Amino acid sequence: MAFGSFDNSNGASHTVSEINMVPLIDVMLVLLVIFIITAPLLSHSIKINVPQASSQPVEQEPKVIDLAVDAGGQFFWNEAPISADELTSRFAAEAVLDPQPELRIRADLNTRYEVLAQVMSSAKAAGLKRLGFITRPGSDKAASPGAAAPAPQSHGADAPAAPPPAPAPAR
Numbered sequence: 001m002a003f004g005s006f007d008n009s010n011g012a013s014h015t016v017s018e019i020n021m022v023p024l025i026d027v028m029l030v031l032l033v034i035f036i037i038t039a040p041l042l043s044h045s046i047k048i049n050v051p052q053a054s055s056q057p058v059e060q061e062p063k064v065i066d067l068a069v070d071a072g073g074q075f076f077w078n079e080a081p082i083s084a085d086e087l088t089s090r091f092a093a094e095a096v097l098d099p100q101p102e103l104r105i106r107a108d109l110n111t112r113y114e115v116l117a118q119v120m121s122s123a124k125a126a127g128l129k130r131l132g133f134i135t136r137p138g139s140d141k142a143a144s145p146g147a148a149a150p151a152p153q154s155h156g157a158d159a160p161a162a163p164p165p166a167p168a169p170a171r
Contacts, residue, residue: 063101071110095127
């Protein structure tokens with residue numbers, strides 16, 4: 001191993017191109033000692049009696065409240081008529097249950113929005129968090145705002161049925 005000196009008396013200076021292995025060996029020895037000391041500690045365990053739990057989930061079927069509102073503003077709680085004052089107290093009673101039931105509102109087509117807004121604000125004030133609306137799927141013509149409603153047809157005993165349209169003449 002060649003070492004350089006601090007005096008430049010010989011005139012030719014050369015660099016040391018060898019790796020100093022002493023610090024690397026020191027680090028490796030320290031790591032070896034650490035692993036020798038900690039290895040027995042990792043295999044040591046304490047025996048305890050832990051409780052056993054079942055891994056099956058609890059099946060809770062959520063309760064559903066069906067609130068119907070007709071065109072006149074009359075309320076029906078699960079198909080039973082109810083007043084607006086009683087509705088607020090029932091909302092408060094259902095809000096404290098766990099799990100909280102889902103309130104599903106069915107409204108008549110001609111129900112005023114003001115009535116629905118009052119129902120929703122009353123449910124929120126009582127603490128109900130799950131709210132949904134029940135709708136009936138309709139045809140695309142009836143759903144579009146500019147479409148005209150189909151004319152009512154009467155096929156009673158006193159009104160004759162309309163004859164089928166005549167076929168177009170062939171050319």
